[in-house]
Amino acid sequence: MGLVMGTFSMQSKQVNYHTDNLDDDLELSVVCHRPEGLEQLEAQTNFSKKELQVLYRGFKNECPSGAVNEETFKQIYSQFFPHGDASTYAHYLFNSFDSSQNGSIKFEDFVTALSILLRGTTTEKLEWTFNLYDINRDGYINKEEMTNIVKAIYDMMGRFTYPALKTDTPKQHVDAFFQKMDKNRDGVVTLDEFILSCQEDENIMRSLQLFENVI
Ligand SMILES: [Ca+2]
Ligand SMILES: [Ca+2]
Numbered sequence: 476m477g478l479v480m481g482t483f484s485m486q487s488k489q490v491n492y493h494t495d496n497l498d499d500d501l502e503l504s505v506v507c508h509r510p511e512g513l514e515q516l517e518a519q520t521n522f523s524k525k526e527l528q529v530l531y532r533g534f535k536n537e538c539p540s541g542a543v544n545e546e547t548f549k550q551i552y553s554q555f556f557p558h559g560d561a562s563t564y565a566h567y568l569f570n571s572f573d574s575s576q577n578g579s580i581k582f583e584d585f586v587t588a589l590s591i592l593l594r595g596t597t598t599e600k601l602e603w604t605f606n607l608y609d610i611n612r613d614g615y616i617n618k619e620e621m622t623n624i625v626k627a628i629y630d631m632m633g634r635f636t637y638p639a640l641k642t643d644t645p646k647q648h649v650d651a652f653f654q655k656m657d658k659n660r661d662g663v664v665t666l667d668e669f670i671l672s673c674q675e676d677e678n679i680m681r682s683l684q685l686f687e688n689v690i
Contacts, residue, residue, distance in 0.1 A: 516583060520590035527586065534582050542579040545569045559633030567627060571607045598670060605669045615663035616656075622649045 513531070517524050535541065537551070545566065552565040572580045572588050591603045606612070610620045625645040656664045656672040664672075 512583070516586055520586055521594035522586060522590055530586055530589070531582055534585060542581050543585075544579050548572075548580060556631045556633065559631045561631040564624075564627035564631045567607060567610060567624060570610075571603070597674075601670050601673055602666065605666050615665060616669065617663050618649060618653055621652060621664075622646070625649055625652075 513524060513527050516522070516527055520527070522530065537543075538547065543551075548569045549562050549565040552568065553561040555561070569580065570576075572584050574584050574587065588603070591599050595603070605616065608616045608620055608624050610623060622645060625648050629645055653664070655676060656668050658668050658671070
C-alpha cells in the first residue's frame with residue numbers, strides 16, 4: 476500500500492490547502508472540462524464525486540500531462556522503497572494499472588485500480604492480485620510467474636529493511652504457495668483455485684497481506 480498511502484497523504488495535504496485557500500467555485504472549474512468522465516467514474520468506482528475531484532486534482536498535479544508512463548511510475552513508486560530495488564515490481568504493477576496496455580496510466584486506470592484496492596470486496600481484490608501475478612495474461616499463474624513476482628518483492632523490500640525475509644527464500648515461498656493453491660496439481664493456478672485457496676486458508680491470506688502491504 477506504499478504508493479496508495481503516499482498518494483492519499485499527499486491528497487489530504489492538498490485538501491487542507493485547498494479548503495483553506497480556495498473556494499468551491501474554483502474546485503468545480505478545475506473539473507469542469509471533463510464532467511462526463513467523472514459522472515461515469517462515479518458510477519464505475521466506489522468513490523464519490525467529491526473524492527474523485529480531489530483525486531483528479533492530485534493526479535493532475537503529479538502528472539500535468541494527464542498520463543503516467545512507466546519510467547515516471549517507477550520513479551514515484553521507488554521513493555517508497557529507498558532500501559531496495561523496486562523497479563521490477565513497479566514494472567508488474569504498472570502493467571496491472573495500465574488496463575488498456577498502451578504504455579500509460581490515465582486517471583481512469585488509476586482510480587479504477589485504487590477503487591478495487593481500497594474499497595473493493597475481498598474477491599475483487601483477489602482478482603486484481605491474480606491479474607498482477609498472471610504476468611503474460613493467459614489466465615493462469617505458473618510457477619515462473621510467481622517466482623518472478625516474489626523475487627521482485629524481495630528485491631524491493633531490501634534485505635536491510637526486512638531481515639526476516641533472509642531466512643525465507645523466494646523458492647521456498649513459491650513452493651509453499653503452489654502446493655496449497657494448485658488444487659488439481661496440473662502445474663498452474665487458475666483464478667478459481669487462487670480465490671478458493673485464499674478463502675479457505677488463513678495462512679495464505681496472511682501471506683497475501685505481506686503483498687498487499689506493498690501494493
Ligand atoms: Ca500466466
Ligand atoms: Ca491447477
